[in-house]
Amino acid sequence: xxxxxxxxxxxxxxxxxxxxxxPEQVEMPFAMVNGEPYSQLPHDLYIPPQALEVFLEAFExxxxxxxxLIRRRNLxxxxxxxxxxxxxxxxxxxxxxxxxLELAGEYLVMAATLAEIKSRMxxxxxxxxxxxxxEDPRAELVRxxxxxxxxxxxxxxxxxxxxxxxxxxPTYAELKERQVxxxxxxxxxxxxxxxxxxxxxxxxxxxxxxxxRERLSVGERMSDxxxxxxxxxxxxxxxxxxxxxxxxxxxxxxVAILELMREGLIDIVQAEAYAPLHVRAAPAGRTLHVxxxxxxxxxxxx
Amino acid sequence: MNETHLRNLIEAALLAAGAPVPLSELSRLFDExxxxxxxxxxxxxxxxxxxxAGRGIELKETAxxxxxxxxxxxxxxxxxxxxxxxxxxxxxxxxxxxxxxYRQPITRAEIEAVRGVAVNxxxxxxxxxxxxxxxxxxxxxxxxxxxxxTTREFLDYFGLKTLDELPPLAHLxxxxxxxxxxxxxxxxHAKSGEAADGGMAPFADExxxxxxxxxxxxxxxxxxxxxxxxxDS
Numbered sequence: 001x002x003x004x005x006x007x008x009x010x011x012x013x014x015x016x017x018x019x020x021x022x023p024e025q026v027e028m029p030f031a032m033v034n035g036e037p038y039s040q041l042p043h044d045l046y047i048p049p050q051a052l053e054v055f056l057e058a059f060e061x062x063x064x065x066x067x068x069l070i071r072r073r074n075l076x077x078x079x080x081x082x083x084x085x086x087x088x089x090x091x092x093x094x095x096x097x098x099x100x101l102e103l104a105g106e107y108l109v110m111a112a113t114l115a116e117i118k119s120r121m122x123x124x125x126x127x128x129x130x131x132x133x134x135e136d137p138r139a140e141l142v143r144x145x146x147x148x149x150x151x152x153x154x155x156x157x158x159x160x161x162x163x164x165x166x167x168x169x170p171t172y173a174e175l176k177e178r179q180v181x182x183x184x185x186x187x188x189x190x191x192x193x194x195x196x197x198x199x200x201x202x203x204x205x206x207x208x209x210x211x212x213r214e215r216l217s218v219g220e221r222m223s224d225x226x227x228x229x230x231x232x233x234x235x236x237x238x239x240x241x242x243x244x245x246x247x248x249x250x251x252x253x254x255v256a257i258l259e260l261m262r263e264g265l266i267d268i269v270q271a272e273a274y275a276p277l278h279v280r281a282a283p284a285g286r287t288l289h290v291x292x293x294x295x296x297x298x299x300x301x302x
Numbered sequence: 303m304n305e306t307h308l309r310n311l312i313e314a315a316l317l318a319a320g321a322p323v324p325l326s327e328l329s330r331l332f333d334e335x336x337x338x339x340x341x342x343x344x345x346x347x348x349x350x351x352x353x354x355a356g357r358g359i360e361l362k363e364t365a366x367x368x369x370x371x372x373x374x375x376x377x378x379x380x381x382x383x384x385x386x387x388x389x390x391x392x393x394x395x396x397x398x399x400x401x402x403x404y405r406q407p408i409t410r411a412e413i414e415a416v417r418g419v420a421v422n423x424x425x426x427x428x429x430x431x432x433x434x435x436x437x438x439x440x441x442x443x444x445x446x447x448x449x450x451x452t453t454r455e456f457l458d459y460f461g462l463k464t465l466d467e468l469p470p471l472a473h474l475x476x477x478x479x480x481x482x483x484x485x486x487x488x489x490x491h492a493k494s495g496e497a498a499d500g501g502m503a504p505f506a507d508e509x510x511x512x513x514x515x516x517x518x519x520x521x522x523x524x525x526x527x528x529x530x531x532x533x534d535s
Contacts, residue, residue, distance in 0.1 A: 060393050061419035078475060106419050143474075147416050150472045154404060155396035157469035161460045166388035168371040168461065169380065171359055173317030 062110035063148040065092060070145070077145055080138060082121060086114040117141060216249060221256035226265060229281040237268065237277035308338065308346045309353075316361075316370045322458055324367035365457035365464065395425045399434065403456070404471055407438050407449035426450070434459065 032038070059065045069088050070077055093111050120137035136142075162168055229235055241253050257279070260266045269278050315331055316323055325344070329337040338346075347368060351361040360373045372380055381388065391399075398421060401413045410421045429435035434456035440446040452465070462468065 060397060061417055063418035110418070144416075144418070146474050148418060150474070151397055151400050151404070151416055152393075153472055154400040154469065155393060158400055158403070158460065159391065159396050161462070161469075162374045162377075163460045164458070166381070167374045167377045168362070170320055171317055171370045171372065172320040173314065175318045 060152075062107045063145060064152070065089065065107070066110065067145060067149055067152070077149070078142060080142070082114065082118050082138060086111075086118055089114055113141065216245070216252040218252055218256050218259060221252050222260050222265075225253070225256055225260060225279075226281060229266065229279060234269070234278040234280045237279055240279060305346070305349075308342075309350055312343070312346055313350055313370070316368055322364050322366035322369040327367065362461060363463055364461055365454040369458075392425075394419075394422060395428060398422075398425050399429060399452075399456075402429070402435055402450045403452050403465065403468060406451035407441075408451075409441055409447040409449060411447060432459075 059068065066085065066089060067077075069085055070080060073084075075081065075085075090111060093107055096107065117137045164170070225240055228240065240257065241250050243250065245253075257266070257268075261268060265282050267280055267282050269280070270276075271278075311331060312328060315328060319327075325340050328343055329340065332338070347361065354360050354370075358373055358376060359370050362369055362371050394417075397417055398413055401416055402408055405412065410426070413421050426435070429450075430437075432455070433453055435450050436453050437448045438451035439449045441449055457463065457465070457467075
């Protein structure tokens with residue numbers, strides 16, 4: 001009878017023997033070889049190439065595989081025998097080729113790195129001026145391995161922390177009758193003001209609008225004044241105002257006069273202090289430009 | 303306030319909430335102006351924790367507050383309450399989580415640099431879905447890679463109050479501390495050793511590689527072979 005062996009997928013590399021069986025727990029044999037139950041992985045079990053897929057799953061990448069190779073021999077990570085490790089690493093890579101192409105990329109980069117470091121180790125290293133002497137070609141690899149190992153350990157330690165769902169569970173007690181108790185909110189004056197502002201803003205949405213044309217236009221009034229002055233020479237200041245138009249009309253007329261003065265289109269004269277003001281159109285030639293579209297050009301002074 | 307009443311109130315609140323309750327939440331239980339000072343609350347919580355000593359439950363403070371939980375020592379028995387096994391997390395996930403926890407904020411590329419393999423997007427997705435990890439920002443470099451950090455839920459899940467409570471990282475030993483193999487004698491030795499290994503020829507043509515590799519591969523194979531019967535017999 002051909003012996004059969006079934007490989008069980010395990011998360012830890014096969015080299016590390018499974019945790020000691022706890023006395024109270026009877027372990028299921030994971031394999032039967034020639035009718036004999038095996039409940040523990042033999043140390044450094046030879047993995048047939050067909051099982052490589054399973055085997056590689058156990059490694060978290062080339063750094064992990066390399067660490068495994070180093071730790072298996074109890075080698076010092078700071079003083080790796082590179083030839084030996086590279087040779088072993090290449091054996092795994094060769095086993096892997098053709099089986100795990102999608103994984104091979106990262107593993108091959110590491111193979112190339114190892115070969116490169118090895119060749120640099122063989123070459124004489126002249127001390128270049130400006131560099132701090134010879135750096136061991138392995139230094140970078142050792143740094144990466146150490147760094148990876150730190151976090152590999154940290155991950156294991158995090159896994160050991162007592163955690164929910166596995167080691168501890170939150171407790172819960174039923175509340176028989178649940179009353180809704182609403183605490184009265186603390187309201188500040190500022191919040192009140194903001195709320196009031198919003199109410200006012202909303203009330204303004206309901207305001208009615210009546211849009212009407214501007215009844216009194218400064219430009220139009222300026223034209224009227226110039227027309228009135230055009231022929232009459234000096235006109236008493238007071239005569240330009242029409243009190244029946246009310247305050248608005250008087251103001252518009254006054255602004256129109258000021259505007260005309262600014263434009264240099266009229267002159268205002270006063271014979272003596274407290275005497276009535278008189279207005280006349282400015283002499284021709286002082287016209288600067290048309291005041292407004294609807295303002296006729298200044299008629300020439302008589 | 304009556305000490306017993308205070309204790310009962312706190313105990314009941316922690317049990318009713320079913321999730322970690324922060325001190326601020328506890329002080330909201332009281333009528334306005336009646337809430338005890340936070341030292342007083344803390345003292346009451348400590349008394350409660352002492353009362354739980356030697357019981358099946360314990361009071362634990364985690365990142366989000368206080369919770370009453372089943373004592374860890376009873377885990378193996380209590381887990382029989384549920385038929386399904388507790389979730390197990392792959393080494394890849396735990397390593398990724400460890401890097402995020404210790405090195406946060408960290409980009410995916412930085413995780414890849416340490417682990418030497420590409421970050422599995424499913425792992426990051428799982429961590430994000432479990433709300434253990436959060437995109438905390440983007441690094442201001444071309445490509446704007448996302449920066450990952452851990453959450454309170456992560457600390458709560460692992461029973462931690464702060465990140466400082468994570469197990470300390472191992473120290474790095476500098477390579478300068480060891481004797482570098484620089485002197486000629488060792489170099490020569492290494493050279494001859496490597497030449498004998500045929501280690502220089504991993505990429506040489508197959509024939510010669512096979513010839514040279516053969517003796518060692520059998521040697522290594524015998525080291526690797528199980529102590530049990532050969533598989534190919």
